[in-house]
Amino acid sequence: MINLIRNEMTKILKKKSIYITLIITLAFIILTNVIYQIKMNWDSDYLDNEIAFYEEQLKELNPKLASDKEQYVDAKSNLEMDQLLKQYGGTNTWQGEIIRTKIYSYIYTLNCHEYGVGEVALEEFTQAKQTYEKMLEQLKNDDWKAFAMADRQEITIQLKQAKEELAQAKSVNAEKKVIESLEEQVKTLETSKQVAEWRIEKNISYDSGYLNDALSVYESGSSQIRNYEKENDQKEYNEKLQYYQTLKDVNIAKYDIEHETTSGKANDGRGVLLRTFDEYEIFIIIMIVMIAGSIVSEEFSKGTIKLLLIKPYKRTTILTAKFITCIIMLLIVILLVMGMQFVVGGIITGFDKYQTPAVVYNYNTHQIQEMSLISYLAQLTVAKLPIYILLMTLAFALSTLFNHTALSITIALLGYMGSSIINMLAIQFKLQFLKFFVTPNWDLSQYLFGNIPQFQYISLSLSIGVCIAYFIIMLIPTYMVFKKKNIKNI
Amino acid sequence: MSEQALILKCENLHKKIGKKEILKGVNVAIYESDILGLIGPNGAGKTTTIKLILGLQNITSGSVTINGHDIQKDFTKAISKVGAIIENPDLYLYLTGFENLKLAANLYPGIDKKRIDEVVKLVGLENRIHDKISKYSLGMRQRLGIAQAILHKPNLLILDEPTNGLDPEGIKQMRDLLKMLAQKEKMSILISSHNLAEIETLCNKVCIIQNGQVIETSDLETVKKEEHGLYIFEVDSTKQLNTFVSQENHILNDNEFTVKVEKEEVPNIVQTLVENHVKVYRVEEEKMSLEDAFLKKTGGNIID
Numbered sequence: 090m091i092n093l094i095r096n097e098m099t100k101i102l103k104k105k106s107i108y109i110t111l112i113i114t115l116a117f118i119i120l121t122n123v124i125y126q127i128k129m130n131w132d133s134d135y136l137d138n139e140i141a142f143y144e145e146q147l148k149e150l151n152p153k154l155a156s157d158k159e160q161y162v163d164a165k166s167n168l169e170m171d172q173l174l175k176q177y178g179g180t181n182t183w184q185g186e187i188i189r190t191k192i193y194s195y196i197y198t199l200n201c202h203e204y205g206v207g208e209v210a211l212e213e214f215t216q217a218k219q220t221y222e223k224m225l226e227q228l229k230n231d232d233w234k235a236f237a238m239a240d241r242q243e244i245t246i247q248l249k250q251a252k253e254e255l256a257q258a259k260s261v262n263a264e265k266k267v268i269e270s271l272e273e274q275v276k277t278l279e280t281s282k283q284v285a286e287w288r289i290e291k292n293i294s295y296d297s298g299y300l301n302d303a304l305s306v307y308e309s310g311s312s313q314i315r316n317y318e319k320e321n322d323q324k325e326y327n328e329k330l331q332y333y334q335t336l337k338d339v340n341i342a343k344y345d346i347e348h349e350t351t352s353g354k355a356n357d358g359r360g361v362l363l364r365t366f367d368e369y370e371i372f373i374i375i376m377i378v379m380i381a382g383s384i385v386s387e388e389f390s391k392g393t394i395k396l397l398l399i400k401p402y403k404r405t406t407i408l409t410a411k412f413i414t415c416i417i418m419l420l421i422v423i424l425l426v427m428g429m430q431f432v433v434g435g436i437i438t439g440f441d442k443y444q445t446p447a448v449v450y451n452y453n454t455h456q457i458q459e460m461s462l463i464s465y466l467a468q469l470t471v472a473k474l475p476i477y478i479l480l481m482t483l484a485f486a487l488s489t490l491f492n493h494t495a496l497s498i499t500i501a502l503l504g505y506m507g508s509s510i511i512n513m514l515a516i517q518f519k520l521q522f523l524k525f526f527v528t529p530n531w532d533l534s535q536y537l538f539g540n541i542p543q544f545q546y547i548s549l550s551l552s553i554g555v556c557i558a559y560f561i562i563m564l565i566p567t568y569m570v571f572k573k574k575n576i577k578n579i
Numbered sequence: 580m581s582e583q584a585l586i587l588k589c590e591n592l593h594k595k596i597g598k599k600e601i602l603k604g605v606n607v608a609i610y611e612s613d614i615l616g617l618i619g620p621n622g623a624g625k626t627t628t629i630k631l632i633l634g635l636q637n638i639t640s641g642s643v644t645i646n647g648h649d650i651q652k653d654f655t656k657a658i659s660k661v662g663a664i665i666e667n668p669d670l671y672l673y674l675t676g677f678e679n680l681k682l683a684a685n686l687y688p689g690i691d692k693k694r695i696d697e698v699v700k701l702v703g704l705e706n707r708i709h710d711k712i713s714k715y716s717l718g719m720r721q722r723l724g725i726a727q728a729i730l731h732k733p734n735l736l737i738l739d740e741p742t743n744g745l746d747p748e749g750i751k752q753m754r755d756l757l758k759m760l761a762q763k764e765k766m767s768i769l770i771s772s773h774n775l776a777e778i779e780t781l782c783n784k785v786c787i788i789q790n791g792q793v794i795e796t797s798d799l800e801t802v803k804k805e806e807h808g809l810y811i812f813e814v815d816s817t818k819q820l821n822t823f824v825s826q827e828n829h830i831l832n833d834n835e836f837t838v839k840v841e842k843e844e845v846p847n848i849v850q851t852l853v854e855n856h857v858k859v860y861r862v863e864e865e866k867m868s869l870e871d872a873f874l875k876k877t878g879g880n881i882i883d
Binding site: 099103393398403 | 636665727
């Protein structure tokens with residue numbers, strides 16, 4: 090048996106086709122990693138266009154006409170904001186964020202005052218002007234911390250007020266609804282305060298870096314989670330899925346902020362490696378289906394099967410050896426793809442990224458769990474194996490039953506493409522009868538770490554059962570046919 | 580004959596594909612150091628017989644026993660001392676000759692590199708063994724096919740049309756190789772062919788098969804000798820032959836005629852000729868070629 094497997098490996102590894110596919114895969118891996126690293130600099134073009142547009146608009150409008158006034162103020166404020174953004178390098182810098190979220194309102198207030206839109210009190214105007222100028226100064230000095238401090242101070246005050254209101258409401262036995270809404274307000278502010286404090290403590294500026302994003306994920310996600318947990322009424326399954334997703338995102342964001350890591354970052358070498366199966370699955374499937382779809386039928390079409398069948402081995406042994414060879418090749422292909430991603434990603438984004446462990450949220454213990462990249466990838470691979478083994482078995486079975494290489498490969502690949510459509514339909518239209526179909530079940534990675542499946546009617550044990558059933562159903566006729574097959578004249 | 584060991588025995592082999600009966604009770608026996616030629620017209624069932632012997636097709640009824648093991652019940656034991664080429668020497672074209680042999684060697688116990696080298700030398704492929712098969716000529720492929728069939732020192736070598744597509748030089752080489760193998764490696768050989776000249780020079784036994792039935796199995800000499808007593812005369816002129824030769828004769832052309840008589844009659848005919856002033860250049864007993872015997876036995880080439 091081992092000798093048979095060794096022979097099959099030799100036959101496969103001496104073929105050129107597998108290396109050609111590997112080279113194409115490598116090219117794609119390099120391209121993927123490079124594309125993720127290219128900073129899309131649409132910004133400056135976009136700003137230039139906007140500025141030109143507003144300038145044009147301003148020319149056409151007359152601020153002295155009452156009908157044009159408001160539009161004029163709008164356009165002018167936007168123009169001034171864009172000019173400011175351009176001066177500070179676009180929207181991705183920390184200044185960009187501050188200009189859009191904080192300074193714009195002052196620009197608008199000042200313009201309103203100038204052109205007499207609405208009622209702007211003199212006191213309000215002077216204060217706005219003061220703040221505006223102070224902020225411009227801080228922008229110039231690259232002093233984002235000043236903004237962070239101001240944020241924290243403001244939120245602290247708001248929180249204090251909110252707490253007082255809540256206490257008061259409770260003391261007068263206010264309506265339940267009122268108390269609840271106040272409690273919610275307090276919690277939201279507490280989250281915001283936490284974010285503001287982290288920002289200062291962990292030195293996270295407002296730029297579009299990973300940790301800044303993590304802060305906003307944490308802030309918005311936390312409130313979503315509170316909303317979901319608060320409402321007691323019947324939940325839609327997709328809401329539950331969304332909740333599970335948010336739960337994970339928020340906890341990983343929290344972990345990363347606290348540890349100042351980028352474990353959730355998806356587009357560096359490490360992130361792509363952890364998502365190997367999302368990025369490169371089609372290549373793994375093409376290669377393994379190519380191997381499994383030809384391993385039997387090619388021997389028939391070339392006539393070499395006769396050489397093999399007159400060796401002193403049982404036919405079932407020969408077929409089993411071929412099948413085991415396919416599984417070994419599958420593991421080799423997965424390892425090769427991961428290895429190529431490891432090296433390519435390492436070269437492009439730095440090998441030090443791989444020191445960050447994999448961080449997952451465990452839904453059973455409701456805790457963040459650290460594990461080595463290897464351990465994470467191993468678990469993921471095992472969970473993904475049913476997809477590949479089942480597709481491989483399909484190609485293998487067709488190849489044995491019909492002796493037609495192209496047909497087996499094509500049908501297996503179509504099966505893979507069709508699977509995503511079927512799964513989508515099943516989930517979208519809640520087609521319960523599809524729970525015994527193989528494709529919604531075969532991705533066991535959806536159950537990893539206590540997560541819930543995308544399709545609401547299935548469970549881990551059902552999925553495993555369905556996968557095994559399909560596996561056996563495909564293999565039994567394959568063995569029966571191969572055992573009894575007459576070798577015709579070729 | 581009886582002291583020789585029985586290597587292969589096919590008893591009453593039947594093969595039906597659909598309603599068509601391809602083999603209708605074939606019996607073949609091969610003893611130690613036999614070279615048996617399985618001859619018959621195209622479609623007579625030669626290749627099918629071989630495939631049944633090798634277990635490549637299911638036997639409808641009957642049995643095949645190789646070295647005492649039944650091919651259906653005990654396939655691995657029965658096949659373990661058999662080497663074969665069926666139809667074409669189908670090798671892995673993208674591998675080298677050596678890699679092909681290595682693949683075959685891996686599947687039998689105890690074949691080392693020395694044995695592979697020995698076999699390569701035996702078939703005379705030393706110089707090209709590390710080339711890819713796709714660069715081999717048909718003759719070289721046949722030789723490599725034989726090499727992979729004899730690697731494990733089988734005592735039964737089965738060849739289906741081994742000289743198909745070979746040039747005369749290649750056929751001669753193949754014949755010499757097989758003769759040497761039969762002697763040196765003590766193999767019994769079963770050759771199927773419709774090339775009668777090949778069987779004639781190589782085999783010691785023939786088995787004539789037609790329409791799925793064996794119509795004759797015997798030693799080669801017996802088949803050929805069956806028709807004897809035909810003498811060919813070469814003379815200066817056959818023009819007025821019948822005026823003085825009383826025996827039944829057949830005039831081939833102006834200078835040759837044949838007479839079917841007992842040996843003792845030949846001097847009388849010569850004397851008659853001389854007396855009638857006919858110059859006799861040559862008198863020869865004509866041996867019947869296998870081809871004639873074959874055509875006579877099969878009565879043409881009819882395929883059901």
